[in-house]
Amino acid sequence: MDQFFTSSILTATVASGIALATPFLLASLGETMGQRSGVINLGVDGIMLLSAFASYYVALRSGNLLLAVLAGAGVGLLMGIATAFISVTLKAEQGISGIGVYLFGLGLSDLLFVKLVGTPLPIASLDSFRIPLLSQIPLLGPMFFQQTVLVYFAFLLVPVVTFVLNRTTYGVQIKAAGENPAAADSLGVSVARIRWSTVLIGGTMAGLAGASLLLYDGIFQQNLTQSEGFIAVALVYFGGWTAWGVMGGSLLYGLVGAVVLAWKSLGIIPLSASDLAATAPAVLTVLALLSVGRRFRQPAVLGKPYERGD
Amino acid sequence: MEGTTPATARIRDGVPLLEMRGITKRFAGVVADDGVDFDVRAGEIHTLFGENGAGKSTLMRVLYGFHHPDAGEIRLQGSPVSIASPADAIRHGIGMIHQHFMLVNTLSVADNVALGLRSSRGPLTDPGRVSERIRQLSETYHLQVDPQALIWQLSVGERQRVEIVKALYRNATLLILDEPTAVLTPQEVDDLFAVLRRMAEDGKGLVFISHKVREVLGLSDRITVLRAGHKVGTLPAASATRDQLVQMMVGHALPARDLAAETGATEGAPDRTPSDRAPSDRATAIESGPGVTVGAGTPVTPIPATPAAGAGTGAAAAAGAPRLVVRDLTVRGDRGADAVRGLSLEVRGGEIVGIAGVSGNGQRELAEAIAGLRRPSSGSIVLEGTELAGGSPARGRAVGLGYVPEERMRDGVVPDFSVAENLLLVDSHEPAFSRLGFLRSGEIRRHCEELVRTFDIRTPTLEAPARTLSGGNIQKLIMARELSREPRVLLVAQPTRGIDVAAAQYIHDRLREQRGRGIGVLIISEDLDEVMALADRILVMYEGAIIGEAAPRASTRASIGLMMAGVRPEAPADAGPRATA
Numbered sequence: 001m002d003q004f005f006t007s008s009i010l011t012a013t014v015a016s017g018i019a020l021a022t023p024f025l026l027a028s029l030g031e032t033m034g035q036r037s038g039v040i041n042l043g044v045d046g047i048m049l050l051s052a053f054a055s056y057y058v059a060l061r062s063g064n065l066l067l068a069v070l071a072g073a074g075v076g077l078l079m080g081i082a083t084a085f086i087s088v089t090l091k092a093e094q095g096i097s098g099i100g101v102y103l104f105g106l107g108l109s110d111l112l113f114v115k116l117v118g119t120p121l122p123i124a125s126l127d128s129f130r131i132p133l134l135s136q137i138p139l140l141g142p143m144f145f146q147q148t149v150l151v152y153f154a155f156l157l158v159p160v161v162t163f164v165l166n167r168t169t170y171g172v173q174i175k176a177a178g179e180n181p182a183a184a185d186s187l188g189v190s191v192a193r194i195r196w197s198t199v200l201i202g203g204t205m206a207g208l209a210g211a212s213l214l215l216y217d218g219i220f221q222q223n224l225t226q227s228e229g230f231i232a233v234a235l236v237y238f239g240g241w242t243a244w245g246v247m248g249g250s251l252l253y254g255l256v257g258a259v260v261l262a263w264k265s266l267g268i269i270p271l272s273a274s275d276l277a278a279t280a281p282a283v284l285t286v287l288a289l290l291s292v293g294r295r296f297r298q299p300a301v302l303g304k305p306y307e308r309g310d
Numbered sequence: 311m312e313g314t315t316p317a318t319a320r321i322r323d324g325v326p327l328l329e330m331r332g333i334t335k336r337f338a339g340v341v342a343d344d345g346v347d348f349d350v351r352a353g354e355i356h357t358l359f360g361e362n363g364a365g366k367s368t369l370m371r372v373l374y375g376f377h378h379p380d381a382g383e384i385r386l387q388g389s390p391v392s393i394a395s396p397a398d399a400i401r402h403g404i405g406m407i408h409q410h411f412m413l414v415n416t417l418s419v420a421d422n423v424a425l426g427l428r429s430s431r432g433p434l435t436d437p438g439r440v441s442e443r444i445r446q447l448s449e450t451y452h453l454q455v456d457p458q459a460l461i462w463q464l465s466v467g468e469r470q471r472v473e474i475v476k477a478l479y480r481n482a483t484l485l486i487l488d489e490p491t492a493v494l495t496p497q498e499v500d501d502l503f504a505v506l507r508r509m510a511e512d513g514k515g516l517v518f519i520s521h522k523v524r525e526v527l528g529l530s531d532r533i534t535v536l537r538a539g540h541k542v543g544t545l546p547a548a549s550a551t552r553d554q555l556v557q558m559m560v561g562h563a564l565p566a567r568d569l570a571a572e573t574g575a576t577e578g579a580p581d582r583t584p585s586d587r588a589p590s591d592r593a594t595a596i597e598s599g600p601g602v603t604v605g606a607g608t609p610v611t612p613i614p615a616t617p618a619a620g621a622g623t624g625a626a627a628a629a630g631a632p633r634l635v636v637r638d639l640t641v642r643g644d645r646g647a648d649a650v651r652g653l654s655l656e657v658r659g660g661e662i663v664g665i666a667g668v669s670g671n672g673q674r675e676l677a678e679a680i681a682g683l684r685r686p687s688s689g690s691i692v693l694e695g696t697e698l699a700g701g702s703p704a705r706g707r708a709v710g711l712g713y714v715p716e717e718r719m720r721d722g723v724v725p726d727f728s729v730a731e732n733l734l735l736v737d738s739h740e741p742a743f744s745r746l747g748f749l750r751s752g753e754i755r756r757h758c759e760e761l762v763r764t765f766d767i768r769t770p771t772l773e774a775p776a777r778t779l780s781g782g783n784i785q786k787l788i789m790a791r792e793l794s795r796e797p798r799v800l801l802v803a804q805p806t807r808g809i810d811v812a813a814a815q816y817i818h819d820r821l822r823e824q825r826g827r828g829i830g831v832l833i834i835s836e837d838l839d840e841v842m843a844l845a846d847r848i849l850v851m852y853e854g855a856i857i858g859e860a861a862p863r864a865s866t867r868a869s870i871g872l873m874m875a876g877v878r879p880e881a882p883a884d885a886g887p888r889a890t891a
Contacts, residue, residue, distance in 0.1 A: 169429045172421045176414045183412035186374075187426035187476070188397025300415070308376060 021254025027232035030205025042098025045229025046105020051210030076207015091305030178299035240296030333382035405477025496871030630659030639689035664845025712797030725777035782813025
């Protein structure tokens with residue numbers, strides 16, 4: 001255990017925890033937008049998988065990582081369009097259609113991987129970007145300021161999403177659509193348009209989450225996400241439908257995962273117990289959810305399609 | 311309250327603000343409005359009067375762009391317009407105060423008011439500027455609202471003011487109010503009417519939707535009566551009488567006593583003759599009703615020590631022993647806070663106890679606790695020696711509790727089951743109806759046919775699904791089921807809410823009849839007129855407790871209204887000994 005409490009190991013663990021938290025954060029921030037407007041998208045994991053594959057394929061063919069990220073986001077947007085069409089326009093039962101989107105993403109990403117790639121080859125990973133000056137700070141620099149651009153982007157989105165939800169007319173309309181869509185409708189706000197927009201944002205963010213996960217791992221495999229998209233949905237509840245809360249949940253999840261990884265590599269956790277240890281973040285999140293999650297009130301019409309009362 | 315300007319003086323020359331011509335709206339083949347004409351002049355309050363389902367709300371929802379008419383034309387200030395959505399309506403200066411408030415509870419007043427409007431700061435909200443304008447409007451129309459408050463923190467009356475501010479903020483020239491008084495205390499109604507008059511004097515046109523004769527006569531300049539989707543007629547309020555209006559509403563004359571009881575009509579309108587509420591008129595009306603035995607002896611002293619004290623000892627014995635005794639009952643509401651707080655009450659055989667109060671003061675939780683649907687956190691509910699608190703609905707039924715719930719469709723019937731199945735719902739295991747687990751269809755049929763006949767349930771067949779029945783007939787069905795079990799205590803929540811006048815009258819008669827048979831009847835109603843017409847004792851519920859007790863004949867709407875608003879009665883006589891909060 002002593003070997004874990006050295007400054008170099010600790011900083012490395014925190015740094016990797018932040019990197020691990022990033023896909024969760026991106027996906028759950030997008031999901032927060034959708035849920036605040038009343039739409040629950042359970043297909044996040046499927047979107048992440050398909051986007052991760054798109055990123056992987058583009059990176060493999062072009063070697064251009066920026067293009068790869070854009071491909072991931074683009075596929076996320078397309079899947080967002082499909083989700084919005086199903087959930088908002090067709091007013092489907094969101095719990096069921098979300099599972100459908102997930103299974104579609106899971107199956108198609110695997111099929112495409114087998115057909116188009118076959119043998120997995122690693123791709124170049126995203127370079128970390130050292131922020132001038134800040135990255136020189138002892139301890140804190142290596143933890144926070146030697147990360148990839150996607151990490152900075154994800155964490156910068158936290159105040160942005162908070163601001164949008166609380167200080168813009170768009171944000172007020174999102175919350176109205178999720179709390180009392182009839183009220184929004186009666187004032188001429190198109191509930192469908194608001195929900196379409198948040199679901200597209202959520203899909204794009206899930207796509208970015210898939211891309212960031214892929215670039216962190218550097219290689220694609222079947223079910224790459226291992227259901228992280230579902231965790232991202234749970235983190236929205238954990239975070240009480242706020243961007244800062246969601247960030248806290250993502251960091252908790254990422255850091256516990258990083259500690260488990262570090263302990264495994266240091267031999268603190270025996271190999272025989274490593275599978276069990278891998279469940280630690282999930283177990284911890286469930287426990288935290290039980291203790292924290294009930295204190296927040298979810299959007300009043302979460303998961304309910306809006307029908308004008310004729 | 312300011313005097314009303316004579317209607318004629320307020321009406322300006324030229325074209326009306328609004329003309330609706332031949333509006334027809336059908337829903338899946340059912341005609342809600344059939345060729346209805348309606349117009350509103352600037353500066354007038356024009357009431358749409360009629361029963362539930364007469365087509366009042368549908369007509370106005372057409373005007374507000376929620377529904378597209380199947381036929382007809384809408385003109386605003388003379389020019390034809392097409393209103394395809396609420397956004398169109400708002401653009402044309404139409405505002406609507408919906409029966410169910412259209413407010414986002416988690417947002418501030420300012421955010422609710424500005425929702426959907428362009429902000430002066432582009433994509434950003436501008437709470438400062440919005441709040442300032444709200445304050446100006448509040449001042450002009452005497453509508454006190456705090457722009458920063460969150461909606462869930464506001465009382466029902468305040469929420470309604472926010473709705474009005476929303477319309478004014480959008481410069482509405484034509485304002486529709488869909489049954490705005492349903493959720494208000496009598497005092498709040500007076501305040502609202504003052505605001506509406508001020509708006510009319512300002513030259514705005516107002517459409518007031520209501521089925522309460524007293525309010526309609528007191529507020530309106532003109533009244534248009536709708537019945538079953540047809541316009542019956544339009545008449546100036548000044549020359550209209552309540553009998554005439556009610557007759558137009560129901561299509562035939564009702565006996566005089568029913569008018570007072572069923573429509574809440576009293577002599578004149580409250581604001582025109584505030585001191586002349588004529589409680590004696592009401593009392594006579596009730597006393598002449600059928601089935602009144604013990605209740606007829608209700609004393610004229612402000613508060614009786616016991617319900618039948620004034621009728622002498624003999625009558626007191628007839629009133630019977632307490633059948634339902636609730637002591638220090640505390641019940642938690644859905645939100646986790648206590649909805650019922652240490653409430654005590656008693657219902658004796660042969661009396662009707664009425665619980666009045668503004669909705670949301672714990673009435674629903676109280677009813678559910680007594681019915682066994684909600685577990686109280688403390689206190690006791692005893693029905694003739696059997697403790698019901700913490701028990702199941704079955705325990706109450708076993709010892710003689712009949713329950714007619716507030717949400718008929720949800721809690722009272724299984725909508726997709728047939729009329730017969732619903733009549734039998736809880737008794738199918740009784741030996742009279744089943745043998746060795748098999749239903750005795752012949753017996754059941756006979757039993758149901760008799761109930762349908764005695765309770766005048768209008769249904770095509772016994773097999774028709776309950777959901778196809780009207781609200782009044784569903785209520786009759788539930789009453790039939792509950793009364794056929796010969797309960798010792800009957801609990802009825804919102805006996806006639808949303809029910810047509812004839813059915814309401816029938817149900818009231820049945821409740822009085824039960825009292826005559828010695829059953830203890832507890833009614834919970836948000837309709838003060840109903841409570842005053844039915845009850846021998848009125849308990850006023852406020853914030854989860856009984857704030858005071860009143861005898862219907864010795865009390866005015868105003869004194870009960872004050873209690874409904876949370877003002878404790880001062881006189882010691884008003885503190886009912888068995889109903890202390």
